[in-house]
Amino acid sequence: MSFFFRMASRLRPSTPEEVVRSINDSFHALHTKTGARALEEVEKNLSSLRQMLAGDGDAEPNQEQVLQITLEICKEDVLSLFVQNLPSLGWGVRKDLVHCWCILLKQKVDESYCCVKYIENHLELLDFLVGCYKNLDVALNCGSMLRECIKYPTLTKYILESSSFELFFEYVELPNFDIASDALSTFKDLLTKHETVVAEFLSSHYEQFFELYTRLLTSANYVTRRQSVKFLSEFLLEAPNSRIMKRYITEVRFLNIMTTLLKDSSKNIRICAFHVFKVFVANPNKHRSIIEALIENRRELLKLLQNLPTSKGEDELDEERDLIIQEIQKLACPSA
Structure with a gap:
C-alpha cells in the first residue's frame, strides 16, 4: 500500500458521526466556497456514503454502521440538505444521492423507519420533490425519490391531500416524453400502493x-x-x-x-x-x-x-x- 493511499485512508471519515458531519459540512460549503471545489467535496462524500450503505461489491455493508449513519443523518437534518441541494449537483452525484436516499428510507431503527419519520416532520420536502418535475435536469431523480416515499402510507396520504397532487395532471402532459412517463408512474403509485388511503382520499375528493x-x-x-x-x-x-x-x-x-x-x-x-x-x-x-x-x-x-x-x-x-x-x-x- 502506497504512502499516499495510507494517508488518504487515515484522513477519510471513519465513524458514522464523522461521515455525516463531513457530508453536512460539504453541503453547507456549496454556498460559501468556490463552486467546483465544493461540488467535488460533496461528490466524494456521497460516493463514500453510498459505499458504506450499499457495500463495495467485495464486501457487504456493516448493518450496525448503516443504522448508526441513518440515525445521524436524521439528527443532523441531512435529508433536508439532500433535497434542497439536489438541483445544484451534477448527474453522477445525483445518482449516488438517489441511491443513498432509497437505502436510508428502508432502514428500521427500534421498530420505526427513522427517515420516514423525519420526512413526516418535514413534509415540505415532498412538495419540493413534486415541484422538481418542472426542472428537466432533476425531474427523473426526484421521481425516483418520490416513488420511494410513496411506499409509506403516511407520505402517500400527505401528497394526495396536498395542493401539489394536482400538478401531476399537468406533468403527465409535459412535452418531454421521458418526464411525462415518469410522472405517470409516480401518479399510478400514488393511486395504487395503499388501498385504504386511496379509498379515503377518493371518497372525500x-x-x-x-x-x-x-x-x-x-x-x-x-x-x-x-x-x-x-x-x-x-x-x-x-x-x-x-x-x-x-x-x-x-x-x-x-x-x-x-x-x-x-x-x-x-x-x-x-x-x-x-x-x-x-x-x-x-x-x-x-x-x-x-x-x-x-x-x-x-x-x-x-x-x-x-x-x-x-x-x-x-x-x-x-x-x-x-x-x-x-x-x-x-x-x-x-x-x-
Whole structure:
C-alpha cells in the first residue's frame, strides 16, 4: 500500500458521526466556497456514503454502521440538505444521492423507519420533490425519490391531500416524453400502493379528482388519452375501488366520455374505453339516466361495438362485446 493511499485512508471519515458531519459540512460549503471545489467535496462524500450503505461489491455493508449513519443523518437534518441541494449537483452525484436516499428510507431503527419519520416532520420536502418535475435536469431523480416515499402510507396520504397532487395532471402532459412517463408512474403509485388511503382520499375528493381526470381523458394529446383511459380501465375494475366504480358508473357525463372514446381513431384507446363502457351497461342496477342515455344512443352504440377492433386470439373480448351488444338490444324504451 502506497504512502499516499495510507494517508488518504487515515484522513477519510471513519465513524458514522464523522461521515455525516463531513457530508453536512460539504453541503453547507456549496454556498460559501468556490463552486467546483465544493461540488467535488460533496461528490466524494456521497460516493463514500453510498459505499458504506450499499457495500463495495467485495464486501457487504456493516448493518450496525448503516443504522448508526441513518440515525445521524436524521439528527443532523441531512435529508433536508439532500433535497434542497439536489438541483445544484451534477448527474453522477445525483445518482449516488438517489441511491443513498432509497437505502436510508428502508432502514428500521427500534421498530420505526427513522427517515420516514423525519420526512413526516418535514413534509415540505415532498412538495419540493413534486415541484422538481418542472426542472428537466432533476425531474427523473426526484421521481425516483418520490416513488420511494410513496411506499409509506403516511407520505402517500400527505401528497394526495396536498395542493401539489394536482400538478401531476399537468406533468403527465409535459412535452418531454421521458418526464411525462415518469410522472405517470409516480401518479399510478400514488393511486395504487395503499388501498385504504386511496379509498379515503377518493371518497372525500371524488368530484375534484374526476373533474381533473376527465381533462386527461379528453386531452388533444394522443399519448395522454391512451395512458389515462388504460389506467382508468385497470383502476376502476380493481376490487378495492368497487365503491368508487359504482359511483362512477351512475353518471351520464362519464358514460358520454367513454362513448366518445369508443370513436377514437386509436384501436388501443377504443378497446380500453370499452372495458370501462361495459361496466355501465353490465351494471344490474343501472341508474334511470344511464338507461335513457343508452336507449337514446342505441343505434350509434351498437354500430361502434360491432366495429370494435379485435385481434386473433381475443375470444374473451369478442364474448364480452357480444354480451354488451345483447344487453343494449334488450333495453326497452321508456314508452314501451
